[in-house]
Amino acid sequence: MVEVILLERVGRLGNIGDTVKVKPGFARNFLLPQNKALRATEANKKVFEAQRAHIEAENQKAREAAQAIGDKLNGQTFTLIRQAGEAGQLYGSVSARDIADAAAAAGFDVKKNQIFLKAPIKTIGVHQVLVHLHAEVEATVSANVARTNEEAERQAKGEDVVAAKLAEERAALxxxxxxxxENAVSLEGEENRE
Incomplete structure (x- = not known):
């Protein structure tokens, strides 16, 4: 384990100024390169304490900027047109990059590493997606994945297009x-007359 001083709030780890123990790989590959932490040496502790007010002020500015974007972004719906089978299964998937690109096209400054998907989206429908704009700011957007714009509009109104399509096919069958x-009964009746 390696001790580090956090330079910003890191989820499930701690807040600014906390000295925490983490695995060496996590510190080396994530926290240190992204300037989220410093190694907890005596020299770094003194540097951090000298710059603490400045670091907290910078974090506050970043949080306020992220909050402004989050207020506009929260509740937005992005339509993504993809090819899919009759049962609604996509012939590929919708990834964080696709959602970030759709948000950028709508005028929002969102990067793919800010989009949180538990797994790629592989079915059509309206999916809720979490966007981490800052360690303390999150927004929720909707990804409306459909085969056509008409289908996307129907989904936006709350219709389950896959279930509707299956119901239509079942009614036709x-x-x-x-x-x-009916034809079998009428044929049977004709055979009985002869």
Whole structure:
């Protein structure tokens, strides 16, 4: 384990100025290169204490800027047109990069590493996506994944287009089955007359 001083709030780890123990790889590959922490040496502790007010002021400015973007971004819906099968399964997936690109096209400054997806989106529908704008600021957006713009509009109104399509197909099959049964009965009646 390695001791580091956090230069910003890191989820599940601590706040600015906390000295925490982390695995060496996490410190070496994530915290230190992204300037989220300093190694907890005596010299670095003195440097941090001397610059603490400045670091906290910078963090406050970054949080306020992220909050302003978050207020505008929260609740936005981004439509993504993709090819999909009849059951709504995509012929690929929608990734964080796709959502970040859609947000950028709508005029929002969002990077792909700020988009949090538990797994890539692989079905059509309206999916809620979390956007981490700052360690203390999050926004929720909707990714409306559809095959066509018309389908996206129907989904935006709350319709489950896959279920509606399956219901239409089932009704058509039931009508076909009824017609076949009716024809079979009429053929049977004609055979009995002869």
């Amino acid at each position: 039931d009508a076909q089955a009824a017609e076949i049964a």
